[in-house]
Amino acid sequence: MVAHYTxxxxxxxxxxxxxxxxxxxxxxxSQLLLCHVINVDKIYTYTHKDEIIDSLFVDKFLKLIDKxxxxxxxxxxxxxxxxMGLDFFVKEGVLIPxxxxxxxxxxxxxxxxxxxxxSKEHIKIVDIGTGSGTITLSLAHYIENAHIYSIDVxxxxxxxxxxxxxxxxxESKVTFLKGDLFKPLDGLNIQGSIDIIVSNPPYxxxxxxxxxxKEVAEYEPKLALDGGEDGLDxxxxxxxxxxxxxxxxxxxxxxxGYDQGPAVKxxxxxxxxxTKKNIPQNHPQCxxxxxxxxxxxxxxxxxxxxx
Ligand code: GLN
Numbered sequence: 001m002v003a004h005y006t007x008x009x010x011x012x013x014x015x016x017x018x019x020x021x022x023x024x025x026x027x028x029x030s031q032l033l034l035c036h037v038i039n040v041d042k043i044y045t046y047t048h049k050d051e052i053i054d055s056l057f058v059d060k061f062l063k064l065i066d067k068x069x070x071x072x073x074x075x076x077x078x079x080x081x082x083x084m085g086l087d088f089f090v091k092e093g094v095l096i097p098x099x100x101x102x103x104x105x106x107x108x109x110x111x112x113x114x115x116x117x118x119s120k121e122h123i124k125i126v127d128i129g130t131g132s133g134t135i136t137l138s139l140a141h142y143i144e145n146a147h148i149y150s151i152d153v154x155x156x157x158x159x160x161x162x163x164x165x166x167x168x169x170x171e172s173k174v175t176f177l178k179g180d181l182f183k184p185l186d187g188l189n190i191q192g193s194i195d196i197i198v199s200n201p202p203y204x205x206x207x208x209x210x211x212x213x214k215e216v217a218e219y220e221p222k223l224a225l226d227g228g229e230d231g232l233d234x235x236x237x238x239x240x241x242x243x244x245x246x247x248x249x250x251x252x253x254x255x256x257g258y259d260q261g262p263a264v265k266x267x268x269x270x271x272x273x274x275t276k277k278n279i280p281q282n283h284p285q286c287x288x289x290x291x292x293x294x295x296x297x298x299x300x301x302x303x304x305x306x307x
Pocket of ligand 1: 095096097098101129130131132133134135200201202223224225
């Protein structure tokens with residue numbers, strides 16, 4: 001006799017299977033994967049517990065549960081991740097957006113409400129390493145008068161980010177560019193005019209990547225994680241190139257690993273090209289480190305504005 005599974009049975013079965021692994025939330029994963037397969041929202045699984053599920057969907061669900069059990073990230077299976085209250089499409093080949101990065105985005109959104117930016121008609125922002133477009137598109141969504149130049153070397157990242165800009169209706173506020181760090185900006189004649197440069201660059205030291213959670217180490221793109229031998233390669237390059245593009249009243253804001261605050265701050269102090277700028281005495285540059293909700297250093301900011 002063919003077994004009939006209800007929604008309730010399947011969620012329970014998913015929990016049992018995933019529960020043997022090291023997953024944070026077998027209940028949520030099981031619910032979300034079933035919702036994905038039968039195309040309903042989570043509430044439906046509570047209100048229709050006894051509904052019998054077609055065996056084709058049962059097979060599909062159990063296959064996904066097995067894949068999840070192998071450590072494959074659920075976001076790639078569902079094809080989405082929420083960030084700053086917006087739904088982002090993600091797939092293998094782009095970094096999965098992290099809540100940590102919201103600290104950087106929220107900081108910028110608050111900053112532009114200050115007096116220095118309030119009087120500006122347009123705010124020009126550069127995002128280095130756009131990935132799925134999380135930073136770029138949430139800034140474009142929440143800052144009305146922003147235009148973002150959004151750069152990545154990865155074709156997959158640019159495809160995903162472009163798709164997200166379409167889904168979020170933000171195409172007119174973003175210029176996507178392919179290339180290495182600031183290089184693609186060279187043809188645009190915008191040197192010295194950028195108000196804000198942001199980046200969440202790859203910052204994991206190469207030797208530490210294999211020790212990350214399996215979900216990250218095996219399935220997320222190395223290109224988006226690997227920051228070179230000491231994890232600081234991209235900070236060095238961004239710090240040394242940013243002065244060419246940043247306006248005299250500019251802000252450079254970088255996401256960092258929890259233990260990289262002092263090193264990145266020192267890079268900015270030692271050789272920030274902003275120091276070469278003609279900054280008036282009463283208009284000093286200031287460097288601050290912003291902490292995340294867990295109390296760890298998360299963002300380093302250099303600004304030459306008085307806000
Ligand atoms: N900017 C994207 C994010 O923060 C991608 C970052 C990256 O790939 N290192 O999610």
